[in-house]
Structures are given as structure tokens and as C-alpha cells.
Amino acid sequence: MTEFETFMGSETEEPILPLPQLAEVKLQGMLDWLSTFGADAKGGVTRLLYDKAWCEAQHALAARMEQMGLLPEFDQSGNLYGTLRAADSAAGAEQLPIVTGSHIDSVVYGGRYDGAYGVVAGVLALEYLRRHFGTPKRTLQVVSLCEEEGSRFPFAYWGSRSITGITSLEDIRHLTDKDGIPFSQAIREAGFGSDSGYRPAAQKYGAFIELHIEQGQVLERLGHSIGIVSDIVGQKRLSISISGEANHAGTTPMSWRKDALAGAAEMITAVRTIAMAAGEPLVATVGRITAEPGLGNVVAAHAEFSLDIRHIRQESIDRCWHDMLQAFLEIASKLQLELNWEEHLSVAPIPMNEQITADLQNICKQEQLSYMHMPSGAGHDSQIFQPACPTAMIFVPSQGGISHSPLEFTAEEDLMRGFRVLVQLLYKYGYGS
Amino acid sequence: MTEFETFMGSETEEPILPLPQLAEVKLQGMLDWLSTFGADAKGGVTRLLYDKAWCEAQHALAARMEQMGLLPEFDQSGNLYGTLRAADSAAGAEQLPIVTGSHIDSVVYGGRYDGAYGVVAGVLALEYLRRHFGTPKRTLQVVSLCEEEGSRFPFAYWGSRSITGITSLEDIRHLTDKDGIPFSQAIREAGFGSDSGYRPAAQKYGAFIELHIEQGQVLERLGHSIGIVSDIVGQKRLSISISGEANHAGTTPMSWRKDALAGAAEMITAVRTIAMAAGEPLVATVGRITAEPGLGNVVAAHAEFSLDIRHIRQESIDRCWHDMLQAFLEIASKLQLELNWEEHLSVAPIPMNEQITADLQNICKQEQLSYMHMPSGAGHDSQIFQPACPTAMIFVPSQGGISHSPLEFTAEEDLMRGFRVLVQLLYKYGYGS
Structure with a gap:
């Protein structure tokens, strides 16, 4: 058994923690407060890595943590920790901390919950545990990760990638945002980076637990309160391009055409047919398409479309893409078109930690919460942490x-x-026997 | 029999005109010369209605006509005529003129032949006939029509529409080009319009004959030298729009999606299937498509595509659109999508004059030229003239x-x-017995 397994055990029979005064927790209020940092013209939140709203939000959160009895601490990436330290005498004092949290950044015109919920809930959870149960046996931390969305710079998961050491500032310092500002300048102006006096971002966790909105309709439609994430899906993203011949729409008989858009249309239908036949949880999406020259009275010489395939098993993604490619090649051959494809992204599926997942299931049962095991179809920081430490995710419903x-x-x-x-989970890991 | 039929007769037995010294005719040379007016950066011709290149070309052509013994004359639209007048004593002197020609304007980055060929050939044909056969029995004219393409203002066939009286300057004076210049200003600055001193554009023709490049591959592929146009196809152009629901590409199971682009793809395939089944000469084209929001990781909420249907019979166009609409509605229903459509253009098919067509066929036979009867899949000034006077078109091959x-x-x-x-045709009508 690993150190983690030793510590967490699986004593599912132990009595569930009675939760005093949960009503005193003002989750929605704190989410509303956080959403004032970066409140935008569309009624949403636009809080991009190292921008003014982001800086104000992270520093305001640090102040709140301190008020709530957590030790606030930044690292060089701007990740913010709030720590509830174990008693020095406790057995768990020397062990790696149990960390919960999510990301503080948003997309442009984003919502109030994505990322923010996991951060706010983590802060309030540690404050709640400290107030009601005092010093834990094992150090608990909440982390407000600096970045996950890739909304400002063309790079996502900077927070978790810098903590796990997958990416260093050197790797991405030359990336620029849409205004041409280099990453290195943005991080420095926000008060972070290697000269900032903060400790390096690299850190080891005992476990990472991320609470997040589902961003899908599954829980809502199936009437469950809690989603215990079994896997974060793998993704393959490609561009498919088709070349034919531009021809006059009036003077070219149908049988002589090399119509790139007609080919693309058959291929997009094949994507859906193959994905439906593969069955859940496979999803495949064509969301973007262009045709050139793009005129109503000219047969399209070129067409290009995006393809996004996701599943919790790599072999299912690979088989699906293989089948689609065969279909594409047949269609291209039939319509005398040239087919090219380029893979932009290939992310392996990540199964969540079985032990934490089992603990979450026990908690749901004991709390009599309606729950289901489900994959996450979206990417999350948890997929970055899981290879480095035991990781799990909890979903709550997203309206619509x-x-x-x-x-x-x-x-x-x-x-x-x-x-x-x-x-309950943090109590078990932080205060449990 | 109409006046036209009386005059032209159908004396197919009469001996064909022996053509002396055709080698002296410098068609290609004059086309090259004309292409210097508006020669553009891409090696083509950009000569837009009333622009500098257009003005220079039309005036240079008028000078050439005069040099060649034709009487040049502009009308208020800027249409340029070169007239070879019948002898006053001739029987045909009081009859309406037989007119040949085409248009002088081009598309942006257009070629050297579209329109220009019919103008140059008309000028050289009248000069050739005058030089070898003298004054005709019936007045012959070549017209360099001011505009056909609709490349500068959002209005096509201005030349032929103003001659036939379908459109007046009043109707379109407020149209503006891409620089915001009103039509009324452009025509005035070019020296035309109702205050220009030129005669009004409205004029009656005894017949109109247009020589034009095919703008398709039919003659080339089938190995014919001459296409005798049987009909100019009718056209129906529509925008088809589909609404579904934007959803996350990772978190939305396939069966729950309302994917507007998946619907569009099936519809585009149906367009091709129905058009192929209808058989030649029906053509249907989807050349333009957009998907919104147009992101690879979002199921498309909206898609829109163009539809262009052409045939020489109106009932075939209507039946084809009916079948396509039924298919669209079934697909929309199956995929839970909302379908809307808007018709932008509906032009009736125009059959060419049977008598002139028969005369053209006789000439091809007697000249031992490989010919075929074929529809024109593109629109031409001839479709504007045919309802007003007997009209025919002659096609020559377009490479590729x-x-x-x-x-x-x-x-x-x-x-x-x-x-x-x-x-041969102009000799028959201008000099025949």
C-alpha cells in the first residue's frame, strides 16, 4: 500500500460526521462576492490570468483566508494556498497535505461557478472544519489555481502544470496574449515569477480533490445531486481538409464535379453515424466548418472542418478515429477529392483514484444523496494532478x-x-483515525 | 410569321458564304489590346462599370469602330453601338437592326474573354462584312453593353435592362458601390446619364445574337467547337438556416444533441442525391456554409448554407426544390432542429429563338464545324433580350x-x-436575299 492508501484506509464502516450548522455556510454569498472581481458587461465574469480583476480576486481571497483562520501563501505562479496545518504532534504532520480547490480564472464572458465554486467551497470547507473541529491530524489545504482555461494565453492548466512540474515558466515565457503582451511580462506585472520572492510553484500533494459544476446536463436530466467522476475523458482533436475543384455552379454537370463541400457533408454525417454506433460515453463533434471560395454560385474547391472525439478509453478513441478515417477515405475516393488531416491535440483519458472514489460513494450513501458515477467530458486540473497524486472530482448539476x-x-x-x-471527505482525511 | 421571320426566312438550301481571307482577322490581337484597359495585378482584367478602365476601354472601342468604318454612338447608359447602316434604298432599311455584341465590364480579377470576346468579334465581324461585301441590305449593329456582371453595384444586366426598358436610371440611382459612391454619381462622372446629351438607352432590336465563351467544360470534354445555346437556365437561389442548441462537445451525449451542423450536413448530402437523381441538365449547388458559434469544442447552435438550383424548365426547378424541402424537413424533424429558408432569386428559364438556332445549326453543318445544342448554365444579357426580340447565343470552348x-x-x-x-449568320441576315 502506498503512503496515501495507508493513511486514508477504507474504513467505510466508521460513522459519518454529524454536520453542525451547515446553514451558517454562505456559499452563494461568497460566490457572488468573488464574481464582482471581473464582473463584465454581459452580466458574467471575465477574469483572465494576471489581469487586474484576477489580481484583485486572488489578493482578496488571500485576505479572506486569513480572516477565516487559514494561512494564505502564494507561489511564484500566483497559485494561492490557504493552509490548515496539522498539529506538530499529529501522526499526519509529516505527511503531504490533502489539497482541495480549483481555478480562479474564467473564460471571456464566463460564469460565476466554473472553477470559482471549487475554490470558494474549499475555503469555506476548511474554515468550517477548523471552527467546528479545530486543528486537524493531517494538514489540509485549499488552492486557488492561477489558471486553467487557456483564455488569455494559448496555453491551459498553467496552475496545475507548474505545481506538478510538467511546465516551467521558461517553457512558456514567450507566449503572447491577443495584445502581444508576453507571458513573462504579464506574470511580472502581476507580482509573480521567479524574482517575486514567493516560493517555487512545484509542490507535492498527498491528494487532490476538486469540486466542480458538471458543465453538462447529465445530473439534471437524470435527477442526481452528485456526480462522482470515474474518469476524465481523453480527447483527440483534428482538422480535416478536403480539396476538390472550384467550378461554375451553372455550367458544370453534377457528375463532373469535385465538390469539396459535398464531400465534407458526407463525412460529417459519417462522424455522427459512427459516434452513435460506438455508443456512450463516446462523443464526436464537428463544430467548425469553412468552404472556399465560399460563394453560392461556385462549387467549393476546399472545405475544412474540426473533429473532436472523446472517450474514457484510449482504444475507443483510436478505434473510432480509425473507422471515421476509413469512411472519409471512401467518400473522398468516391467523389474524387483529396483528403488531408492534422491532429492538433491528443490527451489520454485519466481514471480518477479508486480509493477516493469509493470514499465519495460511501459518503453519498451515508448522507443519502442521490449520486452517480460519470465521466467528465470536459478537461480539468484534476487530469494534470492524477498522475502525480491520488485525485478525485465531485460534480454538482449545471442548470440546462x-x-x-x-x-x-x-x-x-x-x-x-x-x-x-x-x-465529509476532508474530515475523513484530515481528522479521521 | 413575324416581321423577323419574314425577313430571315429559313432558306437553308442557299449556298453558304465563301469566307475570303479570314486569316487577316486579328481577333486575339484585339482581345489582347482590349485587356490592357483594366489590366490588374493578378494578370487578369478588372474593369468595373463607369470606372477609369471602363471609360478608357469604351472610348477606345468607339475610336476603333470609327476607324473600321462603323458609326460609333453611345446611349445614356454608356452602351456603345457601332452601326453598319443599310442602304437607304434597301428593303431592310426601315427594319429594326440586327444586333450582335456582349458586355464590356468584368468581374474583379476577371479574364480577357468573358463579354469582351462577343464585343470584339462583333466589331471585327461587321468590319469584315463591310470590307468584303459593302453596304448591307439590313442595318447591322454591334453593341458593347455597359454592364452585365453586377461587380460594382449590386445590380446586374444594367446594359440590357436599360435597352429593353425593364430598368430605368431612376430605379437604381441610389444604389452604392463598396466605397459608398451612388450609381447616379458614378454614371455622371463617367459622362453618361440623362443630362449627358446622348440619346436614351431604350431601343428596339430586330434580333440579338451573342457570341460568348462557354464558361464551362462541356464543349471541351465532348470535343465540340460550337455550342448552340438552346435555353438559358432558370435559377432559384435560397439561404437555408438551421437552428439547434449550442452544447459542450465533451459533456453532451450524442443522443441529446440538437446539432445544427449535423443537420446541415445531411441536408447538403440530400441536395446532391436529389440533383443527381433528377438528371441533367439539373444542377444544384451548396457553395457557402457557416456554423455558429463555429468552435471545435461546441456543438453548433446554428448553421446556414446557400442553395442554387438551375434547369431549363421551371417545373423541374420547382419539383427539385419541393423534393429537397421535404428532405430538409424530415432531417430537421429527426434531429430536433428548426428549419428556415429564404429565397433570394428566382429567374425563369429562357428558351432561345428557334429560327436563329436552326440557322446556326445549318451554318455549323455547312461549315463542317463540330457543334452541339446545349443550355447555358450561366446567366447572360441574351436572357434579358429574348423576351423583347428574337435572340440566340453561340458558345465556344473555355479551356478547363x-x-x-x-x-x-x-x-x-x-x-x-x-x-x-x-x-455567316450576320451575312445571312444583313446581306441575304
């Missing part, structure tokens, strides 16, 4: 599945159910 | 079917074959 929008919404009772599960 | 491009090309021997046919 809407996310990355000012309309993003989760009802307060749903937020509180996720919070209860998080508190 | 390429048109509206600097690569537009027809070999000199093909240009000369079309010229021979035109000269």
Missing part, C-alpha cells in the same frame, strides 16, 4: 448544462450538497 | 471550364470558329 456563459447557474441547495460531500 | 479568373482562356482557332459562325 450551460457553462462558459453568464447564464451558468447551479441552485444553492445543489451547491450545498456538493459542499457537504467535500466537508 | 475556367472563367471569372485571369486563367480564363480560349485558343485562337476556337475563337475563330465562333467568329466564322457569327459572320
